[in-house]
Structure formats: C-alpha cells, structure tokens
Amino acid sequence: MVRININEEEVILAKQMRDKLDTVKKYDKIKCANNYIGILGEIVLDRYLKEQSIPHTWVQFLKEDKGWNEPDFIYDGKTIDLKTTRGEEMWFQNPKHDIYIHARIEEGDTTLDVDGLTTRGIMNRMIVDGRADVVKRGSRSDYVVSPMKMIPITFLWR
Secondary structure (H helix, E strand, O other), rough: OOOEEEHHHHHHHHHHHHHHHHHHHOOOOOOOOOHHHHHHHHHHHHHHHHHHOOEHHHHOOOOOOOOOOOEEEEEEOEEEEEEEOOOOOOEEEOOOEEEEEEEEEOOOOOOOEEEEEEEHHHHHHHHHHHHOEEEEOOEEEEEEEEEHHEEEEEOOOO
C-alpha cells in the first residue's frame, strides 16, 4: 500500500471542481455528501506521481471533451481508472480501461491509501467465475472486489 497525505488545499480544490461539474452534468449519478472524493483521489495521486517523477498523463476531470468513458490517467500507454472510496471494496460495472486502481480516503480527508490494482481481463474473469460479488439495484448490476484479491500497487510503480 502507498499512503499519501492530503493537503487542505486539495480538498478545497476537489470540492470546487465537484461544484463546477454539478453545473454542467446532464444527469445525477448518485447524490451524497462525499461525492468529491473521486476528484480528490485524482488530484492527490497526480501530485504523488509528479513528486515521484513517474511519467503519466492525468486526464483532468473537468474538460469539455472528456466523457464518462475516458480514463483518469494514462501510464506507460495504459488507461487507468482510479476508484476512490471511503469503503474497503472497489465497485465497478463494465471494465473498459486497462488498469483499475482502488484507493481509500478516510473520514477527515487526511490520507489517500492506494492499495491495489487489477486489470480489465482479471476483472472480467472475476465476474465470470464469481470472485466478484454482485450487487443488484433495480435493473443495474454492480460488482464488488476486495483489494485483497488485487495486485499490490507497488508492482505498478517501483
């Protein structure tokens, strides 16, 4: 696991970016008080990768040409979706990016714990063989995977 401290300015920026997104998005995904933590995770991970001199591209959240299908990062030619949550598991639907990374932000927004990664291929196999739990909400199916079933993040960035 990689633990990254979060700056207060990053929390403020994430909330501002969330507010800006709320004015332009065409539908409400899920309303909740902490819907800024996905953006916060991206901001903090981008800073960390820069500090570690790890070459990457952050596909910033608020770009007019970025849609919901765009990755959060590109690293070594691979698309990455960062799944930041307050929970222990990673939730997903239909894997479309090359790599998925689970990160967790505790209440209080002081640290980002980046603890596991998986690939689109592994996720699809987990769905088929039942290693990914299924949560049904109406006509929607979500899949849930514990970071314990993932590859340690330290294998990606040495």
